[in-house]
Amino acid sequence: MSPKEPIPPFELSPDDPRIGAVEPPPGARPAGEELDPALPVAADTAELIPAPPVGRRQRGIGFWLKLSLALLVVTVLVGQFVLWVRDLMDASPWLAGPLGILSIVAVGSGTVLAWRGMQRWRSLDQRAEIRAEIERLAGSELHGSAARRLEEISALIRPVPGVPQALARYERQASDALADGERIELYERMVLNELDEQAVRIVGMGARDIAVLTAVTPTGLLDALVVLTRTFAMLQRLAGLYGVPPGRLTVLRLLRLSFRNAALAGAADVLAHATTEHLGASFMSILSAKAGQGAGNALLAGRLGLQAIRLLRPLPFVTKRPPRLIDLRGMLGFDPAMPFDLKLPGSRAGTPDRQAERR
Amino acid sequence: MRFGGSIFTAIGDELDGLRRGLTDLATGMVRDRTRFAITGLRRSGKTVLTTCLAHHLLEPSGLPFLSVVAENRLDATRLVPLRDLPPFPLEEAVAGLARETPTWPQPTDRLSGLAIEILYRTGHRLGRLIDPTRRHFIEIVDYPGEWLLDLPLLEHDFRTFSAHALALAERPIRQPAAAEWQELLKGVDPQAPGNPALEARLAEAYRAYLHACQEELGLSFIQPGRFVDRSKIADEELIRFCPLPLSSAPLPYDSLGARFERRFERYRDELVKPFYRDNFSRFDRQIVLVDLLTALNRGPDHFEDVQESLATVVRSFRYGSGSILTNWLTPKIDRLVFAATKADHIAPSQHAAMKQLLEIMIAPSSRHTRFAGAPHEVLAVAALRSTDVVRTELHGQVLSCLKGRLVETGQETVLFPGELPPDLPEPHDWTSGRFRFRDFAPRRLPRGRNGAASHIRLDQLLEAAVGDRLT
Numbered sequence: 001m002s003p004k005e006p007i008p009p010f011e012l013s014p015d016d017p018r019i020g021a022v023e024p025p026p027g028a029r030p031a032g033e034e035l036d037p038a039l040p041v042a043a044d045t046a047e048l049i050p051a052p053p054v055g056r057r058q059r060g061i062g063f064w065l066k067l068s069l070a071l072l073v074v075t076v077l078v079g080q081f082v083l084w085v086r087d088l089m090d091a092s093p094w095l096a097g098p099l100g101i102l103s104i105v106a107v108g109s110g111t112v113l114a115w116r117g118m119q120r121w122r123s124l125d126q127r128a129e130i131r132a133e134i135e136r137l138a139g140s141e142l143h144g145s146a147a148r149r150l151e152e153i154s155a156l157i158r159p160v161p162g163v164p165q166a167l168a169r170y171e172r173q174a175s176d177a178l179a180d181g182e183r184i185e186l187y188e189r190m191v192l193n194e195l196d197e198q199a200v201r202i203v204g205m206g207a208r209d210i211a212v213l214t215a216v217t218p219t220g221l222l223d224a225l226v227v228l229t230r231t232f233a234m235l236q237r238l239a240g241l242y243g244v245p246p247g248r249l250t251v252l253r254l255l256r257l258s259f260r261n262a263a264l265a266g267a268a269d270v271l272a273h274a275t276t277e278h279l280g281a282s283f284m285s286i287l288s289a290k291a292g293q294g295a296g297n298a299l300l301a302g303r304l305g306l307q308a309i310r311l312l313r314p315l316p317f318v319t320k321r322p323p324r325l326i327d328l329r330g331m332l333g334f335d336p337a338m339p340f341d342l343k344l345p346g347s348r349a350g351t352p353d354r355q356a357e358r359r
Numbered sequence: 360m361r362f363g364g365s366i367f368t369a370i371g372d373e374l375d376g377l378r379r380g381l382t383d384l385a386t387g388m389v390r391d392r393t394r395f396a397i398t399g400l401r402r403s404g405k406t407v408l409t410t411c412l413a414h415h416l417l418e419p420s421g422l423p424f425l426s427v428v429a430e431n432r433l434d435a436t437r438l439v440p441l442r443d444l445p446p447f448p449l450e451e452a453v454a455g456l457a458r459e460t461p462t463w464p465q466p467t468d469r470l471s472g473l474a475i476e477i478l479y480r481t482g483h484r485l486g487r488l489i490d491p492t493r494r495h496f497i498e499i500v501d502y503p504g505e506w507l508l509d510l511p512l513l514e515h516d517f518r519t520f521s522a523h524a525l526a527l528a529e530r531p532i533r534q535p536a537a538a539e540w541q542e543l544l545k546g547v548d549p550q551a552p553g554n555p556a557l558e559a560r561l562a563e564a565y566r567a568y569l570h571a572c573q574e575e576l577g578l579s580f581i582q583p584g585r586f587v588d589r590s591k592i593a594d595e596e597l598i599r600f601c602p603l604p605l606s607s608a609p610l611p612y613d614s615l616g617a618r619f620e621r622r623f624e625r626y627r628d629e630l631v632k633p634f635y636r637d638n639f640s641r642f643d644r645q646i647v648l649v650d651l652l653t654a655l656n657r658g659p660d661h662f663e664d665v666q667e668s669l670a671t672v673v674r675s676f677r678y679g680s681g682s683i684l685t686n687w688l689t690p691k692i693d694r695l696v697f698a699a700t701k702a703d704h705i706a707p708s709q710h711a712a713m714k715q716l717l718e719i720m721i722a723p724s725s726r727h728t729r730f731a732g733a734p735h736e737v738l739a740v741a742a743l744r745s746t747d748v749v750r751t752e753l754h755g756q757v758l759s760c761l762k763g764r765l766v767e768t769g770q771e772t773v774l775f776p777g778e779l780p781p782d783l784p785e786p787h788d789w790t791s792g793r794f795r796f797r798d799f800a801p802r803r804l805p806r807g808r809n810g811a812a813s814h815i816r817l818d819q820l821l822e823a824a825v826g827d828r829l830t
Contacts, residue, residue: 007758009777009795012751014762019773020750141711173423173811176748177707177741182424182819189429 127156127244131316138318139181146180150187153314157195157243166191185319192315196323199241199313203305204328206234207298215294223297231301235308242312302328393825394498394641396676396692399648400579400668401504404700404742406464408648409473409501410452411742413438414804415817416475416497421810422818427829432480434492443637444472447501456743456804463801468588470638472500482830495829500638505584508668509631510639510675512583517605517620524582524602528568532660533578536571540564540601549603549616558599558615565601577657579668583626597626635675644824645676645695647724651717652701652796655779659789662720670723678731695728695735696823697721702815703741704796705776706748706759710739712779719783736823741815745799749773763799 012019081103088096130152137146157163170190174183213226302325310322399405415422416436422428440446448471452464477495481487512520528537543564547557566586572578573587581587586598600619610617647669654665677691699717702710714737718725725735746763751773760775777794784793805813 006778006793007753007756007775008792009775010753011772011774012760014771014773016751016773018752019760019762020752020757141714143708173421175811175815177702177710177744177815179707179710186423190423 127312127314130314134184134318135316137180138184138316141179141181143179146183150183153187154191156314157191160195160241160243162194163191163243166194184315188315188318188320192313193320195241196309196313199238199305199309200323200327202234202237202241203302203309203323206230206237206305207302207328210301211294211298213294214297215291223293227297227301231304234301234305238305238308238312242309242314244312299325391494392496392498393644393828394500394690395824396639396642396645397499397501397648398507398645398672398676399504399700400507400650400665400672401573402466402653403504403648403650405504405648406452406467406501408646408700408742409447409499410449410456410464411804411814411817412499412821413447413449413473413475414453415810415814416477416821418806418810421813422821423811424816424818425822425829426482426826427477427479428818430482432482432829434478434480436475436477439474439476439496441472441474441498441500444470444500447471447473447499449473453804456801457806458803461801461803467501467503470500470502470634472498474498477829479829497825502634502638503584503588505581505588506634507584507672508580508582509584510635511671512627512631513635513675515627517616517623520582520623521602521605525604527580530660532576532664533568533572536576537568540568544604547603547615549605549619550608550611550614552611552613553615553618558618561601562599566598577653577661578664579661580664580671583631585626585630592630597622597630600626639676641690642676642692643690645692646820646824647673647695647697647721648700649697649717649720650701651699651713651720652704654720655716655784655794656796659784659786662784666720666723669721670727673724673727678728678733691733692728693733694824694827695733696820697725697735697737698740698820699738701741701796702739703744703746703763704761704799705779706761707815708759709779712781713739715781716779716783738816738820738823740817740820742817743801743804744813744815745802751775761799763802766798766800769800 085096085100085103088099130149133149134146134153137149140146154167158167170187173190174186178186210227210230213230214223217223217226306323306325310317397405397408417438419425419428419433419436427433438449448464455462455464475497477497479493479495480491481493515523527533528541540561543561547561569581569586573581583598585592592598600622603616603619605616610620649665649669654662678695679691679693697717699713702713705713717739718737721737728735746761749760749762751758751760753775758775760773762771762773764771774797776796777792779794780788788794802813811818
């Protein structure tokens, strides 16, 4: 049969061996069970949509320059060390032997750690790849690809507390009749919304801490230190919330974002001091300058936190807009409706299903 | 809309609408009510949809796409009687669907309605400061689909109605069914004095023609609708008329034409107009149900017939978005959803094509509503899912097939109903056996938390139709 010709209607007996299993209805698949990779994907998948521009990044000349310099340094150091051990062996073999063994153990374990770190580093790249794919499928009315991609995301975030329950609720509601776009929308609503709310709260509280602390610290160096440590803590919490493994390299990658903030905080303090010294100032004006500086640092930290949310979130924002600085206003004390908005952990009345259970 | 009849009647109707609007305004009940016009031709699934909508709203666990449920703002729902209509037989319909061997609800033969009161918390930031908990009433009116095609009669007088009906009877598909009535008309002079025996024969022949169109040919454009419906008409004289070939000459008072004209006007003014005024003039949201698969099964003439019927029906409603005050005084439908029903009778992978085809089919209707300023959405839905999807390997291809109990045999089967064309079918598509959609018996209506599996996009339908009123 030519693939272009439509397949005519046909009827089979329910016990015909050519019939496969019923596609799992909502709630049928246990939360931890993965999709069978051997399951053939229906011919009507999303092949009509152009493939996303993702994949391995093209390495620039700068990358190769850095890599060759790093290898050069490592080779020189290792060579020097080997020569030093050899010289030591000639002079004092009983000292050089254990030293050599210890060195081999250190190099071996260091390599393993570096490899693991690299793996975790790549988890952010993996997320970016999945995000791009999901972005392509958002709004699609075809069937086939989204379920598998969402399973991958579920595997990434399942260790996060509360997520397994949200995933179980999603599985119960995700009908097999849903198109890819609808499935993604439902996943975002049922699984990621709660995480997003918590993430915004973490960013808001981190920004508030930075505002208060930098307003009371006396020196620019302390300001920079406060911003660095609090931002670091905030980013670590965000990474944990979205299920990014808290490896040191991953956090370092996030921390790279926060160094700029710290530098700006220090610079702002130096500038404020220079201005007050140059122009002369009363106690009150110094206080208000410090408060303004605190607010500025808070906004910068908030902005950074929101950027981190976009980087860490395994799904792009499909049905709702990404959180903005204005969403933090309640936690920074600018929103009259906040007392009604504030949802403390455990105070939430529950998801629809939990509510239904109560009913 | 413009009514036939005198200008005084039209003014009287407008005043009546104004009075109703003012009453609603005074009682403060307009802003918290949404009156749904569930519009569909005969057998399009209005009663099943009403039953399932009410059932899921009263047990709102399977509606993840309805924002008020998804955002956990829904506190409670309950069924309340509708002020001015007999109650919709919800319990009977639900009981029938929840039986061991479920049965579809009986086709509607009378007017009925229900209202669901929803208690919810507003999602608006400032609204929460003023009035955090609110109530909303969703009102649904059920009626025989045949009555729907009577609404366009309000814009006709006897002459225009006759001209249109005679032209319709000339169409090749209708011609054989109309032959007997047309034969009878040949010897009739509308100017001649009335003759009760002849009048009865003509009316009966016309009714037989309409009945054949509906039952044997499966056509939808049946006017006047009460000639073929199952409900009782108190005064049989109201349906003792038929279209006549009229000239422009005036009709003498006692002539056959004049007698038919007076009966037509009575039919229009005593049956159709109150139905429209009491129920249809107060809708503010509309769900138009289209049984696309049956139309495709029956062929191009039926497809066009459904298309024309829908376009005619849609023109009978008031659309557009006005100010708060004008909407209070003369409600208009400001949002509508076109829904292709029986989405469970094809594989989910075909739903996109189903939507696309529906868009094409409703183009004449949606053009009218869009110009009036009412946006619309198109969905493929199933109020109650009757099938599972199974994967079948055939000729090296993996196909999504349907597993369910066929109505005609009562046996469980697995079938591939063919592929929906994403565009209007080509002439050879109608005859090549490309598709054959079969009717499945209903599955048991589930109780409890796994409701999402029992329907297809019922929650999206609700969200599109009323979601913005529950924010």
